[in-house]
Amino acid sequence: MAEISNQLRNPLSAFDVVGKVYIITGASGTFGRGCALTLASMGAKVCLAAGSGAELAEVATEVAELGGECVTIQRRPDTLEDAEAILATALDKFGTVDGLVIASGFNKAGYIHEQPLEEWEAVMNANVRGNWLMAKAVGKWWIDNNRRGGKVLMMSSVRGRHGNVSGYTGYCTSKGATDALTRVLATEWAKYGITVNSIAPTVFRSKLTAWMWSDSEVGQATRARSLARIPLGRLGEVEDLMGMALYLLSPASDFCTGQIMYVDGGLTAG
Known part of the structure; x- marks a missing residue:
């Protein structure tokens, strides 16, 4: 008979993130907060980044109430300097980084014939440029320091695959770009043992919805x-996304990369 591996004997061990360090951008948003609380409750350490200091402090308090350890920085990854400052905050506090959750983002609806170019660019900058900059900063640190096994999780949407009647040329385009970035980074970084995946929900309850x-x-x-x-x-509710998030940020997903994981109640199946 074949030997029974430890993971088959104890399947939950694959989801062990105790002591691991995660950076979370957009940590004051619904998805970022959900990831922060989920990871903290599982014994991970988190570096929380967001633009709102007051909301960031609230999430940090909740993390502490769960017995988690965190550090905060009031900054969004708008520039490479911002992204590197977020990384430096995590390294100064914890000495390492094991995973990255890029949950920062923005939407401004508008029909293409009416929407100013500046609004479209703001959506693209927040949802694509920010992702690229944050991934660049953390990925470079992993590669330069020969750190294998890093986890990157980005926030996509079913709107990266489907259109929308409500003037979403910015949002849908940005999420399609997020899907492409997920796949190309997964293939580019596979040789370093870094996995890159995205969660793509349908509408879920959040501050924006x-x-x-x-x-x-x-x-x-x-x-x-x-x-x-x-x-x-x-x-959807944010709790519906957390099982997938934990899977993609834990050793359970070590052989899963470049995937857009739809958590959408079956919308993309029909």
Whole structure:
């Protein structure tokens, strides 16, 4: 009989992140906060970066309440200097980095014939340029220091694959670019043992989508239209994304890279 491996004897050991260090950008947002609390509750250490100091402090307090260890920096990866400062904060505090969650982002809807170029560029800069800069800073540190096994997780969307009737030429284009960046970095960095994946949800409850849960006529209509396309019959909650996030940030996903993981209630299946 074949020997039973330790991982088959103890499958949960593959999800062990105790003592590992993760940088999370956009940490004050719904997805970033969810990742911070999930990782902290599992024994990981987190470096939290965001533009809002007050909201960042709230998440840091929640991490501490869970018994987690964290450091914060009020900065977004708008420039390479910003990205390197975020990395330096994590290294100064913890001495290493094992994973990177790029959860910072932005959206400004507008029909292409009406939207100013500056708004489209702002969406692309936040959702694509920021991803590239943050991945560049951390990936370079891993490669220069011969650190194998790094984990990169980016935030995509079903809108990287599907269009939208609501004037999303910036958002959809940026998420399509995120998908492409995920795949090319995965192949480029595979020889270093670095995995790169993205989570692509459908609409889930967040600060940006709270209006869809309201009783307003527009909120109700938009919610109904979204629900009609989801086979499971409900919109998402951030908790629905955390199992996938933990998988992609833990040793359980060591043979998974370059993937766009749809957590969408079946929307992309129909």
